[in-house]
Amino acid sequence: MIEQIDKNLAQRPKDPEAARVWDIVGKVTDPEIPVLSIIDIGILRDVLVGSDGTPQVIITPTYSGCPAMDTIKADVEQALRDAGYERSEVTLVLAPAWTTDWMTPEGKKKLEEYGIAPPTGSAAVGMQRGPKRLSLAVRCPRCGSIKTNELSRFGSTSCKALYQCANCQEPFDYFKVH
């Protein structure tokens, strides 16, 4: 389960066989946010192919308690079975810990079009102790106004917060910086 992998963004493997697997499983989407693939969110960390041809897919959970991980794991296995791989291995890694900084620009764009405000700023500045930090305004994904209010930092899923737009009055989800 635990292995150290490069802290940098995950890369499509250079090995053609592994790259093929990457492309197959990369189409698997988050069950909670079906417009986002596991590449978009940064959950897909690496793909290895064993000497016997068995693919090993390495994914990382977004939040410790995220119930979507079990579904994603099953969906990855199913995608590979559909593509003709009889056996596969899905490995969960915790290190390095997932961050919204791994979300792709396309992923952020898709999120916004879907009606969820993408994370603002970078996670690296978070987790400082001391005086309360100011956070950037969250733009309403419907009307584009920055006059929005946080209703609850905890939203419909672990990764989201609940906001309301003061301009168009619509409530919306915000994907938290993490």
Add this chain to the structure above:
Amino acid sequence: MSGGSGFDSATLISAGYALTSEELASSGVQASDDVAEYALRLGDDALILAQNMLWWVSRAPELEEDIALGNVALDLLGHARVLLTFAGSASGKSEDDLAYFREEEEFRCLHLVQFPGHDFGETIARQLIFSHYAFEQWKRLENSADATIAAIAAKASKELDYHVDHAEQWTQRLGLGTEESNRRLQAGLDYFWPYIDELFEDDEFIEKLGPVAVRPSELREDVMARITTAIEEAGLRVPEVKQAVTGGRRGEHREALGHLLAEMQVLARKHPGVTW
């Protein structure tokens, strides 16, 4: 592993995809007995508090708060699951074996997390204390000599950062709110304060673990500074009360834990292997 582990976990909606001790063992990661015991301490704090927090689902004062407390509990349950799985890898036990089939005296959690906290003021008071404590602990455990503990810590500390924020915001809201909200939060702080020394108690076992663990006494200064600042900024007072007799790390518990375990374990014990 292609079809999942085949192990049925009662903590999952769909059977077969738990990160089980079998999977952990097959990945080659196995805790030593000492590291397993430490993971059990951390995991039991998270599990028991999660179970207590879940009581709030459908009962919180407003919908947003219902969701917030449910999310906090879900994070804690996530920590408990991976920690108990890791702890079980030393003895061939699953997370469910450890959660549902251990007796009261086999749990290693703090007394602080055992009480129901069914008053909202009590729950926020406890969250203020626990989340600061757990955040500081996980932050330091990111440098644990044990790679698995360090990996869990890197994820948990980020989540606890949100829990701290949630607790501090409610501390301000209740403390500076009405006379009644101030009174209730103060009562909550007074209620939980006798159990605060236990958070920072060292013992021989911690010394033996060395760089794998964090010495609890080292957390005291930072944690207390942050909690007392939050209390004072919210117009509340730091309680001056005697410390209670504790012993959670040794398996000596409050009556409340027995009631909690009875409710948490009844289904798994009555219908072993049940899934839904």
